[in-house]
Amino acid sequence: MSGCSTMADKGLVDSFGRRITYLRLSVTDRCDLRCTYCMPEKMRFLPRSEVLSLEELHRLALAFIDRGITRIRLTGGEPLVRRDMLDLVKAIGARLGDGLDELTLTTNGMQLADKAQALADAGVRRINISLDTLDPALFARLTRRDSLPQVLSGIAAAREAGLKVKLNTVALKGLNEAQIPDLVAWAHGEGHEVTLIETMPLGEVDGDRTDHYLPIPAVVDQLERRFTLAASDHRTGGPARYYDIAETGGRLGLITPLTNNFCATCNRVRVTATGQLFACLGGSEQVDLRAALRSEDSDALLSRALDTAMQVKPERHHFAIAEGSAPAQPRHMSMTGG
Numbered sequence: 001m002s003g004c005s006t007m008a009d010k011g012l013v014d015s016f017g018r019r020i021t022y023l024r025l026s027v028t029d030r031c032d033l034r035c036t037y038c039m040p041e042k043m044r045f046l047p048r049s050e051v052l053s054l055e056e057l058h059r060l061a062l063a064f065i066d067r068g069i070t071r072i073r074l075t076g077g078e079p080l081v082r083r084d085m086l087d088l089v090k091a092i093g094a095r096l097g098d099g100l101d102e103l104t105l106t107t108n109g110m111q112l113a114d115k116a117q118a119l120a121d122a123g124v125r126r127i128n129i130s131l132d133t134l135d136p137a138l139f140a141r142l143t144r145r146d147s148l149p150q151v152l153s154g155i156a157a158a159r160e161a162g163l164k165v166k167l168n169t170v171a172l173k174g175l176n177e178a179q180i181p182d183l184v185a186w187a188h189g190e191g192h193e194v195t196l197i198e199t200m201p202l203g204e205v206d207g208d209r210t211d212h213y214l215p216i217p218a219v220v221d222q223l224e225r226r227f228t229l230a231a232s233d234h235r236t237g238g239p240a241r242y243y244d245i246a247e248t249g250g251r252l253g254l255i256t257p258l259t260n261n262f263c264a265t266c267n268r269v270r271v272t273a274t275g276q277l278f279a280c281l282g283g284s285e286q287v288d289l290r291a292a293l294r295s296e297d298s299d300a301l302l303s304r305a306l307d308t309a310m311q312v313k314p315e316r317h318h319f320a321i322a323e324g325s326a327p328a329q330p331r332h333m334s335m336t337g338g
């Protein structure tokens with residue numbers, strides 16, 4: 001890597017003055033679930049030949065660390081369906097404490113029972129696991145797979161391995177809506193945080209995603225009928241705002257891209273499993289890192305490509321939820337890992 005640049009000049013700052021220190025790296029677009037709000041049942045996945053190799057993903061991560069990225073979240077698709085995933089975590093994890101402050105994952109938990117301990121051994125300290133319901137029938141309907149027990153075993157294994165667990169729950173009108181207070185109470189009882197997320201209009205799914213859009217302020221009203229919420233100054237470097245719940249002693253995060261925009265404090269970019277950098281989750285501005293990675297002068301070209309990304313990063317997303325409206329982006333969340 002180009003190790004001669006000084007700390008002062010190598011950091012990534014976009015044209016709105018936002019310092020970019022966080023990378024979401026999607027290691028695959030494939031998944032062992034089919035969440036109805038994320039992808040259609042018959043999802044078309046990328047040919048394997050287009051996906052970056054472990055060595056390429058590792059070199060990409062190092063190039064970002066060299067430009068001041070201090071936190072990396074591995075995601076997908078489902079990151080743990082990638083067979084060489086633990087090797088990748090180990091390879092990137094070797095930079096923890098040496099430019100990298102945090103290496104984390106967002107996962108559906110399906111394969112955590114077997115892999116949680118190895119992740120912890122490689123330096124992962126906390127993990128975000130998606131769970132929308134504790135009802136097996138609704139889980140099967142929402143994910144199109146009857147696998148709730150497997151995910152619950154994965155969550156338990158993560159805790160046993162000493163990982164700090166945060167559950168991600170997409171709030172869905174008429175689906176998990178009525179169950180959210182019980183889910184929060186259960187999670188806090190297990191010692192886990194929960195973050196509630198508004199559905200975002202990315203990629204076509206079977207049916208109209210907007211039918212189940214539920215604004216988070218409506219969920220907060222519902223939660224406040226049972227719990228006492230107090231705003232917290234806790235921050236993770238992610239988009240959530242946090243609240244402490246007096247009755248459970250647990251923490252609740254709210255991710256509100258539609259009802260309370262957080263783009264002004266954006267600190268992140270994302271890269272797909274094919275090496276396309278997307279400057280914004282909601283935008284189409286992209287920079288091809290794979291070409292740079294595969295060129296002869298890859299260190300210099302990668303670094304230049306990251307500067308280009310800073311120039312094209314937009315100020316904000318323009319998501320809107322209107323009944324029957326087309327997705328704001330044709331690209332699915334599973335391409336960029338959310």
Ligand SMILES: Nc1nc2c(ncn2[C@@H]2O[C@H](COP(=O)(O)OP(=O)(O)OP(=O)(O)O)[C@@H](O)[C@H]2O)c(=O)[nH]1
Pocket residue numbers: 073075106128166168197236237238239240255257266268281317333337338
């Ligand atoms: N609009 C928007 N949504 C985001 C962004 N980053 C994450 N999300 C969404 O937030 C939800 C939770 O994301 P996670 O993968 O758990 O990441 P995180 O919340 O940043 O993680 P923490 O490090 O725990 O704060 C997902 O649905 C993501 O799509 C972002 O930059 N913009």
Ligand SMILES: C[S@@+](CC[C@H](N)C(=O)[O-])C[C@H]1O[C@@H](n2cnc3c(N)ncnc32)[C@H](O)[C@@H]1O
Pocket residue numbers: 031037038075076077078079106107108128129130168169170197198199200201202333334337338
């Ligand atoms: C795309 S998934 C990738 C990682 C992993 N497969 C998982 O589900 O945790 C990352 C996060 O995006 C969320 N997500 C997927 N589609 C979404 C959408 N349309 N709107 C809001 N969140 C979404 C999921 O619930 C999950 O928490």
Ligand code: SF4
Pocket residue numbers: 031032033034035038039076077078108130334
């Ligand atoms: S949200 Fe995650 S687990 Fe669900 S289909 Fe999308 S990538 Fe898979």
Ligand code: SF4
Pocket residue numbers: 239262263264266267268279280281282283314315316317
């Ligand atoms: S929507 Fe785009 S600008 Fe807004 S926080 Fe997410 S990545 Fe950043």
